Amino acid sequence: MKFTINRSAFLNSLADVQRAISSKTTIPILTGVKIIANNEGLTLTGSDSDISIEAFIPVEDEKNQLEIMETGGIILQARFFNEIVRKLPDDKMTIEVLDHFQTLITSASASFTINGLDPNNYPHLPVIDSNESFILNVNLFKQVISQTVIATSTHESRPILTGVNIVIENNTLSAVATDSHRLSQRIIPLEMSEEQARQKYKIIIPGKSLIELSKILEEDAETAEMMITENQVLFKTENLYFYTRLLEGIYPETQRLIPDTSSTSVVFNATSLLGSIERASLLSHEGKNNVVKLSVSKDKVEISGNSPEIGNVQEEIHFQSFQGEEIELSFNPDYMKDALRTFGQSDILVKFTSPIRPFVIVPSEDGKEFVQLITPVRTF
Amino acid sequence: MKFTINRSAFLNSLADVQRAISSKTTIPILTGVKIIANNEGLTLTGSDSDISIEAFIPVEDEKNQLEIMETGGIILQARFFNEIVRKLPDDKMTIEVLDHFQTLITSASASFTINGLDPNNYPHLPVIDSNESFILNVNLFKQVISQTVIATSTHESRPILTGVNIVIENNTLSAVATDSHRLSQRIIPLEMSEEQARQKYKIIIPGKSLIELSKILEEDAETAEMMITENQVLFKTENLYFYTRLLEGIYPETQRLIPDTSSTSVVFNATSLLGSIERASLLSHEGKNNVVKLSVSKDKVEISGNSPEIGNVQEEIHFQSFQGEEIELSFNPDYMKDALRTFGQSDILVKFTSPIRPFVIVPSEDGKEFVQLITPVRTF
Secondary structure, three states, X not given: OEEEEEHHHHHHHHHHHHOOOOOOOOOHHHHEEEEEEEOOEEXXXXXXXXXXXXXXXXOOOHHHOOEEEEOEEEEEEHHHHHHHHHHOOOOEEEEEEOHHHEEEEEEOOEEEEEEOEOHHHOOOOOOOOOOOEEEEEHHHHHHHHHHHHHHOOOOOOOHHHHEEEEEEEOOEEEEXXXXXXXXXXXXXXXXXXXXXXXXXXXXXXXXXHHHXXXXXXXXXXXXXXXXXXXXXXXXXXXOEEEEEEOOOOOOOOOXXXXXXXXXXXXXXXXXXXXXXXXXXXXXXXXXXXXXXXXXXXXXXXXXXXXXXXXXXXXXXXXXXXXXXOOEEEEEOHHHHHHHHHOOOOOEEEXXXXXXXXXXXXXXXXXXXXXXXXXXXXXXX | OEEEEEHHHHHHHHHHHHOOOOOOOOOHHHHEEEEEEEOOEEEEEEEOOOEEEEEEEEOOOHHHOOEEEEOEEEEEEHHHHHHHHHHOOOXXXXXXXXXXXEEEEEEOOEEEEEEOEOHHHOOOOOOOOOOXXXXXXXXXXXXXXXXXXXXXXXXXOOHHHHEEEEEEEOOEEEEEEEOOOEEEEEEEEXXXXXXXXXXXXXXXXXXXXXXXXXXXXXXXXXXXXXXEOOOEEEEEEOOEEEEEEOOOOOOOOOHHHOOOOOOEEEEEEHHHHHHHHHHHHHHHHHOOOOOEEEEEOOOOEEEEEEEOOOEEEEEEEOOOEEEEOOEEEEEOHXXXXXXXXXXXXXXXXXXXXXXXXXXXXXXXXXOOOEEEEEOOEOOO
């Protein structure tokens, strides 16, 4: 293998595949990046066996200044190789595989010779041979990810809850996550073929995979193709393939957890409520119980927190409108902060039922497609 | 004590004194910031007993929007207090000490009540009653600090070497640091009174203190006053007092370490040489011996590094001029990188004597006031 390439184009693709490469892996070959050169271009691959990412750098795109002098492949230790490429002196670089997988990297008058590994020993990526393919709007799907992953569990005691449950049917995609204390649900429209519309697709994607996917999906790619198989899902954009394994098992029924009715409804601005919760949580974080108290009446909404060792905080919160009964309840402010951040600067409607039953937060304009739910903490 | 103040003006001074406050201190009261209000303004104090910083916020400066309603004082836990002040909702805030050192912090509709401590229990700062006062040019002195602290030792085995040795005599200030593998020396002019000019002042300031001092000395303060006593030095700008203890003991004689003659002289550009050393050090860092090899002849200057497990690197280095004999030597690239960074983008003269004797780096224009010295590593 021998090629010359524009260094920053190469670095961009290398950074993409490195998202999948963990230095903590128990499989040494996976600390490496696989580079394959054929006449069409370069393919870089990184994997931690949960996620695999493949980036293609085409010869035909002139920005890449890619010239393949000899096809072939190599595996190079990713972290170290990246450092070398970043520090090279010139805009262009040449990589050449010598005997015994030794690899020569040259740029201007600098030359590195480093030991590589046989690319044939790299694990095979899953073969995705599926007709179950859907076209996603990238911006919208990134929204879905950021709004739901916050509620995934980080504990491995119930592995299924570390994922986001995605159900595709009737031209909609519904995403739900819950760690059993809180829940996030977002529904978006999705185009399906007539044949697909007759079926129902259910997959559970690990939250961590979605976070990496979100980082790698570029704002400038408008759409991505999602292909589903039994235990893998592949997201494809023009030059990037993102594979992740799926979680196995049955996701708990969540629809019944979201209350239909409420006894108290208050409209707030999300940003200003977030500020108040952040202040109240300063003291609860220092104490033993990470809890703040909200008391809501038609004249006054007040938040308070206290830590016997340190002190207390209270603040009257501005609200747009109030309907229903007075209520007083306590909750974990961190859940509330996570939830509020997913609404940006918009106005929100908070609906309470009782001090011990979950309350929900929805956009004040349209509360059907997006719901955040939080279970209060019983303090009495 | 009760006052209102502009929150960002207060935060700026709080950030300054917090540089001296360590959360790791064994003296609990020193995790707090002391706030004293008198009719002229507020004084904030932080200390870790090595360094103490006092910031004054005058009433007369209208930017501060400071109004003292009641004089007095309090000590508040610094980290936590800072978080509260940063998160307050309004531009202005009010602080009021209630009974039992409870302190009420209010801003718009938010109010915090936190437990404080009696300010009378705060350790007394050293009294600097000295005629030995010098006026420093802030920019120049910050240069002296950044150019010398790199060579201070970080090992406590020889505590004296963790400081910078400052000698003031004959209208010059000379600063020297060495960790016994390398040495930095910088000399600057200093105005002295006739009486001072008849004396010689020697102090050893801890490197850590100088790093903090450098961060706190603002670019817009043109001068600072330095006042010396037997075991403390005080740096004063308009509203800031920075105290540090001095290191006790005799600093080793360093002048004889700097060679007068050389057998090889090469002129490089500091930035471009730094790039080459950084590349060569990528491989030496991975190996067991952190060493790179430089070979210098009239036709070619080459740097190389290698790590048997990983590979090797070599690069021909561009140089402006060469004089003297061929030489080949090895050194720790990290020392070289530290030294080269202190020269910015300028041209430098590197003077070698022998592969086992220290070499020096000086500005190519004027090599008397600033010297970096590095001892080679013997590899044969």
